Amino acid sequence: SSELTQDPAVSVALGQTVRITCQGDSLRTYSANWYQQEPGQAPVVVIYDKNKRPSGIPDRFSGSTSGDTASLTITGAQAEDEADYYCNSRDSSGNHYVFGTGTKVTVL
Amino acid sequence: QVQLVESGGGVVQPGGSLRLSCAASGFIFSDYGMHWVRQAPGKGLEWVAFIQYDGSHKYYADSVKGRFTISRDNSKNMVYLQVNSLRAEDTAVYYCAKDKGYGDYYFDYWGQGTLVTVSS
Numbered sequence: 001s002s003e004l005t006q007d008p009a010v011s012v013a014l015g016q017t018v019r020i021t022c023q024g025d026s027l028r029t030y031s032a033n034w035y036q037q038e039p040g041q042a043p044v045v046v047i048y049d050k051n052k053r054p055s056g057i058p059d060r061f062s063g064s065t066s067g068d069t070a071s072l073t074i075t076g077a078q079a080e081d082e083a084d085y086y087c088n089s090r091d092s093s094g095n096h097y098v099f100g101t102g103t104k105v106t107v108l
Numbered sequence: 109q110v111q112l113v114e115s116g117g118g119v120v121q122p123g124g125s126l127r128l129s130c131a132a133s134g135f136i137f138s139d140y141g142m143h144w145v146r147q148a149p150g151k152g153l154e155w156v157a158f159i160q161y162d163g164s165h166k167y168y169a170d171s172v173k174g175r176f177t178i179s180r181d182n183s184k185n186m187v188y189l190q191v192n193s194l195r196a197e198d199t200a201v202y203y204c205a206k207d208k209g210y211g212d213y214y215f216d217y218w219g220q221g222t223l224v225t226v227s228s
Contacts, residue, residue, distance in 0.1 A: 033214040035153070042203055042218035043153065049212060086153050090213055095167045097143070097155040097213075 002026040002091035004100035011106040012077045022070045022087030022100045030090040032070030034063060037084045047072060082107045110134040110217040112204050117222030120194055128189040128222055130204030138182040141207035143215060144189045146200035157189065158207070194226045
């Protein structure tokens with residue numbers, strides 16, 4: 001099975017930019033998706049297929065991938081962006097799915 | 109609007125079994141694959157299982173293969189997860205999630221989850 005590694009925690013000043021990374025071999029083959037999870041809530045997708053935003057997701061959220069590393073960038077972070085963020089993709093088999101270890105984002 | 113409502117969680121002894129259910133509405137259920145994803149208390153997300161739209165293909169995480177069984181009833185808009193031989197490490201909130209489908213491989217809607225606690 002594949003693994004996706006994220007930094008455990010990052011902090012960002014209100015209105016500033018933060019980038020969260022996700023590293024794993026499967027990202028060379030399969031697209032990364034990103035989910036936001038607030039405490040006690042179910043996850044919500046914020047980026048899918050590397051860089052696409054679902055309707056209703058603010059355009060301050062963007063995604064990119066280079067090689068084996070995917071990134072989620074929040075440009076102009078807001079207080080409501082404080083949450084856990086998880087990347088995900090398919091694993092090397094293509095039939096299983098894997099989540100990243102998660103990053104807690106704190107907005108100062 | 110899409111709704112996914114899980115039920116069936118509870119406290120069970122090690123080695124015990126439960127059947128988790130997920131009631132779906134707001135979309136053509138028989139057109140989409142469905143997943144179960146779990147989250148242990150204070151931990152990250154773990155994909156558990158997937159069932160194709162027609163039930164013809166099923167895939168499981170290595171950690172649950174042989175103990176858990178995913179199934180669906182398209183006439184009732186329901187997906188199930190039979191969890192057997194439960195261990196302490198299976199304690200988690202279990203979410204059902206809809207597969208986006210049609211060439212996009214992600215979870216576009218999630219339920220609120222049902223808690224399974226394995227404890228003696």
